[in-house]
Amino acid sequence: MRSNASGVGRTGYSPVSMIKAILIKIIKNLNSTSDLIDELYSNPYLAQAIGFDPIRNYVPAESTFSMFRKSFDINIIYLLITDLLFKGISAGFISTEFLSVDSFPILFDSHFNNSKSFKLCNNANKFKDYYSLLDADYGVKPISNDNVKFYDNNDNPKKVMFYVGYKAHVISFLNIPIFTIVTPASTSDSSIFNLLLKLVMGCLEFTGSKVLADKGYDSSRIYDFVHLVFDGSAFIPLRSNSVQYMPKGDCGVDLELHSQYFEKNRGIYRSKFVCPFVKEDKPDSCSKLNCYRYQNYSKNNFRMLFFRNSAFFKESYSKRPLIESLFFKVRIYFISY
Template sequence: MAVIYRQEILQDITFFTSAPKAQFYDKLFLNLDLSEFPEYTAKTGRNGFSKRALLCAFIVMKCECFSCITDLIDYLNNNLIIAHYCGFNIMKPLPSHRTVDRFILELNNDLLKKLMKSQVLKLSKMGIIDTSFIALDSTPVSANTRQNNPKSFAKNKFSKDNQPRSDKDCGLGVHTASNQHNERNFEYYWGYKNHILVDCITGLPIYELTTSDNVSDSTAALDILSQTNSFLSVDECTFLADKGYDVKAIYNTVKELYHGEYVIPLNKRNTKDPKKLASGHPICEAGLAMHKNGKLSDNGRTRQKYCCPLKNSKCASCPCDHKNWNNGKKHRGCTKYVTISDDYRLSIDRECISFKKLYALRTEAERYNSRFKQTGQERLWGHSFNAAQNLNSVAHIALLAVALAAIVTKSNSSYRCLKSVKRIA
């Protein structure tokens, strides 16, 4: 009789997985709507494994912060109740490494974009996600190549002409510790960028886009705003971003097209800060206040021209003996140009208290990027652009699914903290 009881206990899969973790995945997949995600895509032959089950397996991978498929397969084989919640038939062998790898490599990313869009719209209808204050930021994702290995001593491993053989789609980028123009703490790497638009109030993602790392942040910003506005209005929003997005086209688009406001620090781009009087007149190298001498309009901007105060003097000489004073021409002396702040970019008072308080909300994008990296997305194991963008999308879907499950089930833990939700599920 004891042998029979022992055999029944061994056959009960619930004994081999902790109850909170099993309940966590049960609630997670019950509140994840996959009705529009195709379950089988094969038109001929056997169906194979369910595509929805494979997607749920990758969501488990991101929730457990695994960085490779081998860890995921071992985890599912040792926790069959979770594999059952994913949708697999645990009475049969689970998918192999090759099957799981082929799924993420060949999956159409538009399906994942559509799934993430439905999650965002559901949270928006519940009053959780809002576009009143949105922040855009990018995070680097390193490619799986030996040239990113710090112990590799290959020559010219970060040369543009030395494209990694293992990943022909990745680009060469540079990652700095901050956006200061004189920042020297930086490193080169081969990989991709994941651009993410975040709700600054809830800290949840709204839209994401993966590009090669040689694509600038400002180039992707307008496309992200346009794609987001196609399903969730960003009209009258407050757009927050760092110095990397200090581009005139972004200001004009946010103001004129979306009727919103912008909170972006000024990127001086190595320009010199000339000495000026309180009236705004610049001071020349000799220490003299320069005089206005007309305006100049070019390239869509208006600049005030200032000339040497001794320009029309017949007897005076330049105190500093400037090279332009003795140039043999009638109009002598140095000239300077000051851009008149008639555009949106230069009309912002970046020293006021309201600007600084609003810009502090942008740190929510940094916090989300930290949670995104913890899912195992700091370095990829795939070797193609499609695999990179699919893995990035699945990570965002997993974090949204955790937040949605925590909100629907009225969990006491913060829906932004993955570990606490798993702990008290």
């Protein structure tokens, strides 16, 4: 990136310096642009290191930062992220074995998001009457894990709340964020999933990871994309209205998943299940010979490829909550930016 003055602001500031300042705001967890400016004036060595000079009053104003953000090319951020990730992967600091996908709400600064109004916050037309020029809209947020409780008109606790704003869709190396796509709040999680993977394929040029996501992404279209296009494996729980049964052996006991593989000759995926009692060191070993089963899966049935109760699935999926650990800082960034 060229560091010549961009012409933005009264005296013109280097775009490289402006980006560094924004990164400092994120790293130091500053709540506003005015806090960033105060930090640059109170720490002149830091300001001079990134290209400003508070001694000569050569520090951008809030309006300058605002104009820069509006004219900023988002592709520059993608290039910076890609370069940093490539260096981290090459140095062995970042593992590409797992990718995690999730989303979090960005509440619009409006009286419609007042906690006292949440029980009435279900009329999208009323919001559009106030903010007809914005693409923010109504979304639904689970609140089962939140400390704050919301109630309906009958004062019954609610498991979800309606909110006004946007939704940030994030893909990460577990707790290391990669890319984020922001949409109106009503956009479904599953509709953005493939776009996030395409960003990884296009910018980072790799495939084949294990992709972890919650049951909101339980869609055959997503499984097919992960397995057939991304050449990876999707670890996603089934929705509550879907049931997956473990096969039973000749002895009548539920079998355990032993292995999975791809059979090239027939172009199918196979899972082998074995009896848990077929072990020589157990006194109650299974009396049936060859107490095992195979199940075949076509390319159109990736959704049922992994058994969710198997140790193999649980061990991989147990890493998914790591993406939650980065959401708090990312949420603060969106609120203050």
